Amino acid sequence: QVQLVESGGGLVHAGASLRLSCAASDRTFNYRTMGWFRQPPGKEREFVAAIRGDGGNILYADSVKGRFRISRDNDKNTAYLQMNNLKPEDTAVYFCASSPPWRAQSMSAASYIYWGQGTQVTVSS
DSSP: OOOEEEEOOEEEETTOOEEEEEEEOOTTGGGEEEEEEEEOTTSOOEEEEEEOTTSOSOEEOTTTTTTEEEEEETTTTEEEEEEOSOOGGGOEEEEEEEEEETOOOOSOGGGOOEEOOOEEEEEEO
């Protein structure tokens, strides 16, 4: 069982930046695609970004391209989501997720088998 723990959420004004972290407990972290998803209030969970185990083939949702950057540090078993120029519509609970080993990165939540508890990001206008 892999445990994922997110941190770094908070309340900020529009235009500010936040960096989310996702610490993973497993020893196969570098073989797993890591994804970030978010669930805005009253809406379905949606894809934000994904990164392959080796740090390549990064995917972004159109709504965050150019503002968010996903990265990972395999030595620290940690994935990151740098969020710049935040907008009120970015307000959501943000979740990190881990795929089975060697699974290609995907925008589908069904491709991920482990999930963190979520961290709240609130952007005021």
